[in-house]
Amino acid sequence: MHELSIIAGLFDTLQEEARTHKAREITFVKLIVGKLSGVVPDLLESAFEAYKKGTIAERARLEIEEAPMKTRCRACGAEVRKEDFDIICAACGSKDLEILQGTELVLERIELESDEPESPGSP
């Protein structure tokens, strides 16, 4: 259950983004969670809901996109979406696979509301 530590880190980033862009409120947060990222989307969601109270993202809607595991075979070049975690190429049997996707845990984008227009070049 390390989802709460991850959400705590997420809120540090959200505060920073809000400051940088002079936001009065963050209204939307989108995360990408790889199937092999080691975190559970449902638990992330609960942690987000518990954590957001009293913060700049209090009314924010959270969207989580789950990213499947995708691999490329270094021997035959086959790119596949994997439903299990076995590192073996279904096309040629090679075990030399590169993981293209599925381990990520990323804050992809946010939507915010600010009072003033962004002045170019401001920090």
Place this chain on the structure above:
Amino acid sequence: MKKKELIVLHDLLGTNKKIAATIRGELGGRGILAVNLMSSPGAGKTSLLERVAERLQATAKIAVIEGDIETERDAERIRAIGVPAWQITTGGACHLEAKMIGKILPGVDAGIDFLFIENVGNLVCPASYELGEHIRCVLLSTPEGDDKPKKYPKAFTTSDCLVLTKADLLPYLPFDVEKVKKEALGLNPRLKIFLTSAVTGLGVDDLIGYFRSARQELKDRHA
């Protein structure tokens, strides 16, 4: 009121990864091999470390960082065999993070050869946090059952070596060593696998040999 959409693309574990990379580089530059030991509680991390440390300290300088939710017990066990040990008590957190290691390191003798970090007992969460280790070991004890690799894939896919512990209990348990090896290698073909017992000492020298050659490779890389 202005509405605005921002593409952020921020790695949520990025801060931990950065700290871990700094630690890995600093230790590597000093010729110190860092090993992160992960397993469920009671798999025998401390007992294995005791056997490794007892034998390894004759020819190498080592230090140990122990992670637990509460108590100094593990650090005390390691100190009892004459090896310096630091205890991190997380007070509830289910894993160690790189910044916790970073806080301990200034107090650790810079002239050591090996740093062993025993993670909090948990086969899930520690796998998501690099600590600056060069070698990640996952332990699986025979009483836990031979079906674990596929049930807890991340611990196995992110590790460099799998240490099967409590091999002395094999005669009493329906634990199929070959099945585990096959399943674990399916998840991670690069995994080095050791069958050990802290009671009989089986496999301990092989594991030490593996750590020694990993340290030599590390030194060659930094030479």
